Amino acid sequence: MDISSHQSRLLQQLNEQRRQDLFCDCSILVEGKVFKAHRNVLFASSGYFKMLLSQSSKDMGQPTTATFHMFSPDTFMVILDFVYSGKLSLTGQNVIEVMSAASYLQMTDIISVCKTFIKSSLDISEKEKDRYFSLSEKDLNSNGTESPCLYSTEWRVESSPPHSQMNSDVGVSMVGGNSWSNCTYYSASQWNTQQSHLTKQTQRRHSIKKRIRHLGLPQSTDVPHCKSRKLGDRASEPTSHISQSEEQTQLDTEVDFAHAGYQHGLGSEVLPRSLLETQQEHESSRSANKSKSSKADELYANMPTILGVMGSWIEDDVRFKCPFCTHMVKRKADLKRHLRCHTGERPYPCEACGKRFTRLEHLRSHFRTIHQACKPICRKCKRHVTDMTGQVVQEGTRRYRLCNECLVEAGIESIPIDLEAEQSPGFSPEEEDKDSRWHFGEEHRTKEVVEDDSTGLVIQEVDDSEDEAEKKEVKPNIS
DNA sequence: CTGGGGACGGGGCCC
DNA sequence: CGGGCCCCGTCCCCA
Numbered sequence: 238m239d240i241s242s243h244q245s246r247l248l249q250q251l252n253e254q255r256r257q258d259l260f261c262d263c264s265i266l267v268e269g270k271v272f273k274a275h276r277n278v279l280f281a282s283s284g285y286f287k288m289l290l291s292q293s294s295k296d297m298g299q300p301t302t303a304t305f306h307m308f309s310p311d312t313f314m315v316i317l318d319f320v321y322s323g324k325l326s327l328t329g330q331n332v333i334e335v336m337s338a339a340s341y342l343q344m345t346d347i348i349s350v351c352k353t354f355i356k357s358s359l360d361i362s363e364k365e366k367d368r369y370f371s372l373s374e375k376d377l378n379s380n381g382t383e384s385p386c387l388y389s390t391e392w393r394v395e396s397s398p399p400h401s402q403m404n405s406d407v408g409v410s411m412v413g414g415n416s417w418s419n420c421t422y423y424s425a426s427q428w429n430t431q432q433s434h435l436t437k438q439t440q441r442r443h444s445i446k447k448r449i450r451h452l453g454l455p456q457s458t459d460v461p462h463c464k465s466r467k468l469g470d471r472a473s474e475p476t477s478h479i480s481q482s483e484e485q486t487q488l489d490t491e492v493d494f495a496h497a498g499y500q501h502g503l504g505s506e507v508l509p510r511s512l513l514e515t516q517q518e519h520e521s522s523r524s525a526n527k528s529k530s531s532k533a534d535e536l537y538a539n540m541p542t543i544l545g546v547m548g549s550w551i552e553d554d555v556r557f558k559c560p561f562c563t564h565m566v567k568r569k570a571d572l573k574r575h576l577r578c579h580t581g582e583r584p585y586p587c588e589a590c591g592k593r594f595t596r597l598e599h600l601r602s603h604f605r606t607i608h609q610a611c612k613p614i615c616r617k618c619k620r621h622v623t624d625m626t627g628q629v630v631q632e633g634t635r636r637y638r639l640c641n642e643c644l645v646e647a648g649i650e651s652i653p654i655d656l657e658a659e660q661s662p663g664f665s666p667e668e669e670d671k672d673s674r675w676h677f678g679e680e681h682r683t684k685e686v687v688e689d690d691s692t693g694l695v696i697q698e699v700d701d702s703e704d705e706a707e708k709k710e711v712k713p714n715i716s
Numbered sequence: 717c718t719g720g721g722g723a724c725g726g727g728g729c730c731c
Numbered sequence: 732c733g734g735g736c737c738c739c740g741t742c743c744c745c746a
Contacts (some may be wrong), residue, residue, distance in 0.1 A: 564727085566727080566728085567728080567729090568728095568729090568732085569732085570732055570733065571727075571728080571729090573732095574726085574727090574733095575726080575727080577726095578725080578726070594724085594725090595725075595726085596725085596726090596734095596735095597734080597735090598734075598735060598736080599724070599725070599726095601735095602723090602724085603723080603724075606722085606723075607723085619721095718746100719745105719746095720744105720745090720746090721743100721744090721745090721746105722742105722743085722744080722745100723741105723742085723743085723744100724740105724741085724742085724743100725739100725740085725741080725742100726738100726739090726740085726741105727737105727738085727739085727740105728736105728737085728738085728739105729735100729736090729737090729738105730734105730735085730736080730737100731733105731734085731735080731736100
């Protein structure tokens with residue numbers, strides 16, 4: 238015989254005990270603030286605590302203390318409230334940090350809710366567009382500079398938490414019939430309060446930024462290398478580990494955010510680099526075409542809404558706030574650029590190596606450095622070299638310069654490369670189409686680098702009928 | 717293990 | 732508004 242209310246009553250009882258500090262056998266220290274909780278509950282709710290507490294299970298009689306520095310007390314309170322109530326209080330400001338913390342604590346339910354929250358924020362933003370225009374224009378017109386009634390959106394999963402410290406002074410109205418999606422209005426004073434909260438979050442931004450990189454979310458970088466992530470910022474934690482589930486969460490999140498482009502892998506698998514690069518090449522073919530209607534552009538198209546949600550006016554200076562983090566920029570275009578780090582899209586693929594970039598300038602810089610050997614410096618002895626005193630050497634798709642001495646020392650007979658004929662991307666698109674061996678568009682030619690074992694040479698194969706299957710002997714492969 | 721350098725990402729801002 | 736430059740921070744590799 239099941240009594241359905243038993244579970245919720247049990248949870249309520251535990252929550253009550255926690256509030257009254259009854260039978261609490263675990264202390265969690267977050268930036269100096271102490272939270273009391275029950276080991277059993279934490280153990281059952283978080284993979285992180287499961288591991289931590291099972292390691293300290295020998296000391297069952299002793300109270301356990303855990304210390305965290307990577308998220309704020311407010312964030313942990315949201316999570317702890319969820320653990321004891323099943324209710325998660327998410328806002329546009331805290332969702333990233335809550336998700337980051339949940340990722341660290343290995344609480345997949347929270348991560349899922351955060352993902353849903355973010356997705357919903359994008360959906361809802363569309364509906365609010367018209368509303369924003371009418372509001373913001375009227376507000377701006379009324380006094381020229383200030384917006385007396387900026388509004389911000391906040392969402393809550395279920396109702397308010399038992400003792401949420403957030404949003405205690407805001408009015409709530411329903412939006413779109415979504416039972417857990419509320420739109421919250423701020424008066425000017427309330428907005429200031431919110432801004433001070435934001436400022437505090439901004440201070441935390443740098444610490445969270447690193448973690449966000451780990452999440453593969455906004456700051457995700459260098460993904461094709463599947464970099465092993467540094468754990469330096471976690472070294473101070475009681476245990477420093479990244480679980481499989483966190484890894485998976487990162488992947489899932491990345492895929493959800495950035496299905497239009499750059500990916501760690503698919504599903505829960507971490508793909509080997511070779512496969513990743515193959516995928517990236519496929520993606521480069523597809524997404525380069527689609528880059529103009531990319532995720533960032535979609536977000537950008539919704540920008541008025543987002544700005545309505547997040548914009549603020551500081552010292553007569555309009556600034557634009559990113560809906561996904563605390564970053565603010567002065568120009569809309571900068572926000573558009575910034576959004577790419579959230580969507581994960583990299584519209585600029587390097588045709589030489591398949592690596593993709595968020596900006597054309599990064600691609601150019603990469604191409605000059607890696608594939609054009611533009612630096613007149615001997616890679617070995619670091620001396621300055623000229624065309625007379627050194628040569629360009631190719632190693633795979635990578636080119637660099639060696640001085641004549643180092644060339645001899647390495648036993649390489651270099652074959653000069655006409656770098657002038659190989660324009661880097663974007664310098665002169667028309668010329669590029671005619672002359673360059675490596676292209677940064679995607680569909681024109683396919684290039685293969687073939688290693689000839691018999692000669693030890695790297696052959697670049699350019700698939701272009703007009704070039705009569707030009708096989709170009711490039712350089713000795715010195716690897 | 718550590719420091720230096722290279723590669724890259726991202727922000728500010730000028731043109 | 733996009734392109735581009737400069738600067739800084741981070742990560743990784745290597746000596």
